[in-house]
Amino acid sequence: xxxxxxxxxxxxxxxxxxxxxxxxxxxxxxxxxxxxxxxxxxxxxxxxxxxxxxxxxxxxxxxxxxxxxxxxxxxxxxxxxxxxxxxxxxxxxxxxxxxxxxxxxxxxxxxxxxxxxxxxxxxxxxxxxxxxxxxxxxxxxxxxxxxxxxxxxxxxxxxxxxxxxxxxxxxxxxxxxxxxxxxxxxxxxxxxxxxxxxxxxxxxxxxxxxxxxxxxxxxxxxxxxxxxxxxxxxxxxxxxxxxxxxxxxxxxxxxxxxxxxxxxxxxxxxxxxxxxxxxxxxxxx
Numbered sequence: 001x002x003x004x005x006x007x008x009x010x011x012x013x014x015x016x017x018x019x020x021x022x023x024x025x026x027x028x029x030x031x032x033x034x035x036x037x038x039x040x041x042x043x044x045x046x047x048x049x050x051x052x053x054x055x056x057x058x059x060x061x062x063x064x065x066x067x068x069x070x071x072x073x074x075x076x077x078x079x080x081x082x083x084x085x086x087x088x089x090x091x092x093x094x095x096x097x098x099x100x101x102x103x104x105x106x107x108x109x110x111x112x113x114x115x116x117x118x119x120x121x122x123x124x125x126x127x128x129x130x131x132x133x134x135x136x137x138x139x140x141x142x143x144x145x146x147x148x149x150x151x152x153x154x155x156x157x158x159x160x161x162x163x164x165x166x167x168x169x170x171x172x173x174x175x176x177x178x179x180x181x182x183x184x185x186x187x188x189x190x191x192x193x194x195x196x197x198x199x200x201x202x203x204x205x206x207x208x209x210x211x212x213x214x215x216x217x218x219x220x221x222x223x224x225x226x227x228x229x230x231x232x233x234x235x236x237x238x239x240x241x242x243x244x245x246x247x248x249x250x251x252x253x254x255x256x257x258x259x260x261x262x263x264x265x266x267x268x269x270x271x272x273x274x275x276x277x278x279x280x281x282x283x284x285x
Contacts, residue, residue, distance in 0.1 A: 033086045033249055039241030042087060045111050050090050053080035054110035056163055057095025058183035061273050061281035068284070070095055073183065075266040076114045079132050082258060083112065083233070086249055097182075098162050105236060112246075113234040116163020117227060126239070127232035128246035134259050137166040137225030138203035140210070140218045147197045150174060150222040159187040159196035165227020166200035172228055182283075188274045189283045200225065204267040214278050 038046065045051040055076035062068045072095045084091035094110050102122055104110045113125075116133065139158065141147045147156050154175035160167040161184035170176040179196055181187040184205070191199035198221060199206070209215050233246045253259045277283070 033245070033252065034088070036245050036248055037241050038087070038245055039239040039243070041111055041235050041239045041242040042245060043242075046087055046089055048089075050092050051080075051084040051087060051112070052092045052094060052110045053083065054094045054096045054101055054104050054113045054115065055080060056101075056115045056183070057097070058162075058186065059284045061185060061189075061276040061283055063280065064282050070182075073115075074269050075262060076116075078262045078265065079233070080112070080114050082253060082262075083114075083246070083249060098180075102234075105234060108236075111235070115234075116161075116231045117165040117168070117229045118163075118232075118234065124237045125234050126237045126243050127230065127234050128243050128250060129230075129232075130247050130250035130254070131165075131227070131230035131232060132250055132253075132259055133165060133202075133227065133231035133263070134254065135202040135204060135263055136223070137169055137200055137227070138206045138220055139166075139170060139198050139200045139222040139225065140206055141198040141221045143217055143219045145197065147221065153198060153222070156197040157195070158198045158200050159191040160200050161185075161187045163231070164200070165229055165231055166202075166225050168228045169225040170198075170200050170222075173225070174222065184270055185273045185277075186283045188270075189277055192277065201270075202263070202267060204263065205270050208267055208271045209274060212275060 056073040057070040058073065059068050059070045072093045077093055080093060081091050094104065096104055096115070101113055101115050102125055105113050105125060139153070147153060153170065156176050157179050158170045158176045160178045160180055162180050162182055164184070167178035167180060171178055181190055184201055187201070188199060190196060203223060210218065235242055
């Protein structure tokens with residue numbers, strides 16, 4: 001090996017060692033969730049030996065003669081499970097209808113609430129900064145329906161799932177009138193039944209569905225919808241330490257791909273459940 005090649009190899013080795021040192025220093029400087037302080041809400045859960053989280057719930061598509069009971073939303077449950085694992089305690093899920101969610105939090109029946117975007121901001125309930133629903137939305141409509149352009153959404157009804165941030169997006173951006181349903185599956189079912197002029201949902205979900213033969217009658221109408229409010233983990237007001245812990249957890253899960261994986265799993269599950277509708281399954285409310 002020539003002196004020039006030896007020098008180059010030496011320089012590369014020094015650079016690699018330096019980069020490894022920087023990476024190691026960064027990893028050392030970035031605290032793990034386990035080392036962060038927990039406020040009263042999370043400390044009580046650890047002492048109890050169980051984290052109780054309220055989530056959305058809905059009945060899955062089923063034959064008309066055999067309705068199924070409401071079950072916890074899978075996406076909410078995944079995020080709740082991540083929080084419990086970070087605390088090192090088991091998880092108890094409590095499926096709640098929209099009207100009962102914040103009351104359960106106020107009354108102390110649950111520690112945290114993971115249920116999408118709140119319909120309105122409550123004075124005595126806090127939210128950890130940062131959204132756990134990081135997708136961009138899409139609006140679809142019938143190819144030969146009344147609404148043929150995004151500009152025609154003004155005053156039109158748009159089906160959305162409970163807790164969807166796209167409700168606020170279509171209202172603010174297009175002047176549409178969002179109509180909420182118990183879940184994204186219910187919203188899709190209602191849209192396909194003609195109850196709304198359009199459907200707003202995570203773009204990944206709708207893009208998958210548009211590849212199905214039965215969705216050839218629909219077309220994209222508006223894309224790149226960004227929710228004006230965060231899908232935040234909610235907790236009782238006054239516990240800033242627990243709130244900061246949850247915010248740090250969200251940042252970590254966004255950086256390491258946890259949220260992206262959860263969103264991808266949600267898209268697959270919704271695609272499967274919505275596809276069942278064509279086989280005669282229905283959404284019982």
